[in-house]
Amino acid sequence: MLFRIIKKEDFKTFVNLMLQTTEVIAPKFIKNNAKGKPIHQFLPISNYDEMVLDYEKCEFSAKTYFLPYKNTLSTFHMKDHDWTQEIQYRIQPRAIFGLHPCDINALVRLDKVFARDFYPNPYYISRRKNTFIVGIDHLPCDDGFCHAINANHITHGFDLFLTDLGDRYFVKINSDRAFMAISEVPIQEITDEDTKDYLAVRKQISQSYKVSVKTDDLPNLLDIEFESKVWKKWGDKCLNCGTCAMVCPTCYCYGVTERVSMDHSTGKKIAYLYSCNLLDFAMVAGGHNFRPNQETRLKYRYYHQHRGFVESYGEPMCVGCNRCGRSCLAGIDPVNVIRDLHEEEKL
Amino acid sequence: MRLFTPYDVTKESDMLMPLEFTRANRLMHVDKTYKAEITNIIRLTEMEKLFHIRIINEEERARFSFLPGQFVMLELPGYGEVPISISGSPSNRGYIELCIRKAGIVTSILHKARRGAKVGIRGPFGNSFPMEKMKGNNILLIAGGLGMAPLRAPLFYVTENRSEYQDVHILYGTRTPDQLLFTYQYDEWKRIDDINLQIIVEKPDITWSGKVGMITKLLDELPIKPLETYAIVCGPPVMFKFVCNRLRQFGIPMHRMFVSLERRMHCGMGKCCRCNIGSTFICVDGPVFDYWSVLNLKEAI
Numbered sequence: 001m002l003f004r005i006i007k008k009e010d011f012k013t014f015v016n017l018m019l020q021t022t023e024v025i026a027p028k029f030i031k032n033n034a035k036g037k038p039i040h041q042f043l044p045i046s047n048y049d050e051m052v053l054d055y056e057k058c059e060f061s062a063k064t065y066f067l068p069y070k071n072t073l074s075t076f077h078m079k080d081h082d083w084t085q086e087i088q089y090r091i092q093p094r095a096i097f098g099l100h101p102c103d104i105n106a107l108v109r110l111d112k113v114f115a116r117d118f119y120p121n122p123y124y125i126s127r128r129k130n131t132f133i134v135g136i137d138h139l140p141c142d143d144g145f146c147h148a149i150n151a152n153h154i155t156h157g158f159d160l161f162l163t164d165l166g167d168r169y170f171v172k173i174n175s176d177r178a179f180m181a182i183s184e185v186p187i188q189e190i191t192d193e194d195t196k197d198y199l200a201v202r203k204q205i206s207q208s209y210k211v212s213v214k215t216d217d218l219p220n221l222l223d224i225e226f227e228s229k230v231w232k233k234w235g236d237k238c239l240n241c242g243t244c245a246m247v248c249p250t251c252y253c254y255g256v257t258e259r260v261s262m263d264h265s266t267g268k269k270i271a272y273l274y275s276c277n278l279l280d281f282a283m284v285a286g287g288h289n290f291r292p293n294q295e296t297r298l299k300y301r302y303y304h305q306h307r308g309f310v311e312s313y314g315e316p317m318c319v320g321c322n323r324c325g326r327s328c329l330a331g332i333d334p335v336n337v338i339r340d341l342h343e344e345e346k347l
Numbered sequence: 348m349r350l351f352t353p354y355d356v357t358k359e360s361d362m363l364m365p366l367e368f369t370r371a372n373r374l375m376h377v378d379k380t381y382k383a384e385i386t387n388i389i390r391l392t393e394m395e396k397l398f399h400i401r402i403i404n405e406e407e408r409a410r411f412s413f414l415p416g417q418f419v420m421l422e423l424p425g426y427g428e429v430p431i432s433i434s435g436s437p438s439n440r441g442y443i444e445l446c447i448r449k450a451g452i453v454t455s456i457l458h459k460a461r462r463g464a465k466v467g468i469r470g471p472f473g474n475s476f477p478m479e480k481m482k483g484n485n486i487l488l489i490a491g492g493l494g495m496a497p498l499r500a501p502l503f504y505v506t507e508n509r510s511e512y513q514d515v516h517i518l519y520g521t522r523t524p525d526q527l528l529f530t531y532q533y534d535e536w537k538r539i540d541d542i543n544l545q546i547i548v549e550k551p552d553i554t555w556s557g558k559v560g561m562i563t564k565l566l567d568e569l570p571i572k573p574l575e576t577y578a579i580v581c582g583p584p585v586m587f588k589f590v591c592n593r594l595r596q597f598g599i600p601m602h603r604m605f606v607s608l609e610r611r612m613h614c615g616m617g618k619c620c621r622c623n624i625g626s627t628f629i630c631v632d633g634p635v636f637d638y639w640s641v642l643n644l645k646e647a648i
Contacts, residue, residue, distance in 0.1 A: 017350060018350050021350065022350065022351075073378045074378050074379075076424035076425060078424065078425065081463075081464070081465070082465055083382075083424045083465060085379065085380060085382075085424070085467070087378060087379060091353050091354065091355055092353070093351060093352075093353045095350075113618065114618065118616075118617070118631070119616035119617065119618065119631075121616075121618060126354070126355075129354040130353055130354050132350070132351055177350075177351040177352070178351075180350075180351070181350040181351055184350065226645055252618070252620070253619055253620030253621065253623070254613065254614075254618075254619050254620075255613050255619065255621065256427070256428060256613040256614070256619070257427070258424070258425055258426055258427045258428075259425075260425040260426075264425070267424045267425030269378065269422075269424075269428075271613075271619075274619075274621075276620065276623075281611075281621065282610065282611050282621065282622075283611060284451075284609065284610070284611045285429070285450035285451025285452075285453075285454060286448075286450040286451065290610060290611070290646075291646075296646070300623070300624075300625070303625050304620070304623055304625065304626075307625060307626065308623065308625045308626030308627075309626070310626075311625075311626035312626055
């Protein structure tokens with residue numbers, strides 16, 4: 001990794017240069033919520049001024065640009081009792097600015113599933129490799145617990161990573177294409193003073209985390225507490241709406257549906273992102289449901305995130321952004337659920 | 348001027364490996380299906396039909412091989428895709444046999460399909476029964492209801508390699524006599540050297556002259572040598588518990604009993620999570636599990 005300094009006005013030039021050829025996604029101000037707090041979303045921007053880099057948290061994660069809610073896997077052309085299959089991958093280049101460390105870590109988690117494991121998924125790989133990632137450091141949000149789950153640092157999975165030093169950005173350059181791109185605008189070598197300022201910002205960030213919750217023993221705890229009353233308590237609140245999975249930066253489960261055109265000439269095979277909290281998630285033909293109760297479905301969401309994924313990939317799938325807790329209509333906050341599990345253990 | 352060059356996933360060399368659906372292989376089109384033709388339809392019961400399906404492209408057909416216990420994703424373009432266990436012989440490279448019950452949307456349409464219809468196939472997926480490891484032992488093949496469909500693959504394997512195995516017992520139970528599958532083959536199986544075929548039904552009709560009761564009843568009459576026996580159990584989940592616990596009482600170690608689990612699946616490749624049980628994906632880690640693993644999978648059966 002290379003470290004450089006870029007002045008803020010040069011960074012603006014860089015963004016505008018990128019905008020000339022590439023679709024740019026960045027946190028965009030939507031409006032204020034009922035409490036007067038600003039709402040931001042990752043959306044396409046048309047000029048630098050629409051981009052808000054000192055935002056707190058986007059309500060949705062940037063997952064949708066890699067795993068779209070609706071993704072056409074293949075198209076069938078039907079003719080004379082026969083058919084042909086057509087498969088297309090999205091290769092249009094795109095740049096996403098302003099991802100926080102938790103969101104980049106979420107992409108690294110998804111890479112493990114879709115790009116590193118067996119059956120690598122070309123739909124995902126194509127989108128991932130054609131996306132230029134620019135991350136940014138930020139002061140911790142009110143409800144996130146990324147530090148507790150070790151997702152507040154990043155080492156890879158991005159092209160550029162910025163740290164705001166007031167009048168300039170401290171830039172981590174993590175790919176050759178990023179180095180080529182950023183070299184189009186003036187950048188400077190780092191000085192001792194820059195390093196000092198950078199470390200001061202990092203120190204301030206690491207001292208400002210607000211939520212404390214213990215997560216390192218969760219894989220074991222979840223196994224022991226499988227029959228716990230905690231699941232009934234939170235499961236009864238759950239509305240089975242699937243909002244948590246929609247806003248989650250790592251939830252990747254999906255369902256495949258096929259649609260036919262009115263004249264029966266084409267059929268589309270479409271993957272829709274799904275949620276393990278939805279009623280028919282594990283229902284099979286004939287009507288048997290392997291997860292009939294809402295507490296079972298809620299439990300398995302935690303079980304997969306904090307135990308199953310650890311067994312498979314050595315770290316939890318959750319990155320502690322707490323978007324699910326923030327958006328849950330029934331007020332199910334993962335921090336409270338995990339704390340409850342610990343309480344149960346003490347009894 | 349472009350700040351970075353677009354990446355074409357289809358040009359990456361390691362993604363261009365031959366299209367083989369084994370988990371070790373990197374493959375390019377994960378959703379490409381082999382086009383296949385329904386060459387033959389055999390009516391087994393009112394609800395189940397046996398489909399003979401042949402991959403049309405000769406090269407693809409030559410590449411398709413499977414092990415007993417594996418499944419394929421069967422695609423009806425425009426309708427959907429369903430996971431179906433293969434119930435034919437692994438040595439049959441000409442066509443694939445799929446025994447399918449009319450149960451949901453896709454299978455109902457399939458039951459209306461005629462000979463010559465073009466379907467799609469992806470696979471084979473999943474692990475298999477350890478037939479090599481079972482060599483030299485007695486084999487218990489226990490099926491309940493539609494469980495006969497996946498059980499038929501290891502059964503073919505055993506009969507085709509008869510000299511490698513000791514005594515073979517086939518125990519098969521259904522609710523009523525008209526639900527019995529592959530009735531026309533019983534005579535053939537019975538005549539094979541030292542194969543003991545036992546059939547039992549829960550609710551007999553007036554024509555039934557065979558045994559009546561639960562499938563566990565058949566076990567009581569068997570001479571079982573626990574440490575020289577392997578058991579394969581296929582059927583509805585509720586059956587696993589009763590049969591496997593009964594086998595345990597005979598002293599058969601749990602790692603010598605194998606069951607095949609069923610779950611909802613949308614990809615077959617461990618991605619869609621629909622068949623997930625904690626950290627286990629039935630489509631890649633299963634569908635075959637020994638009974639000890641099943642006991643460790645919470646709420647698996």
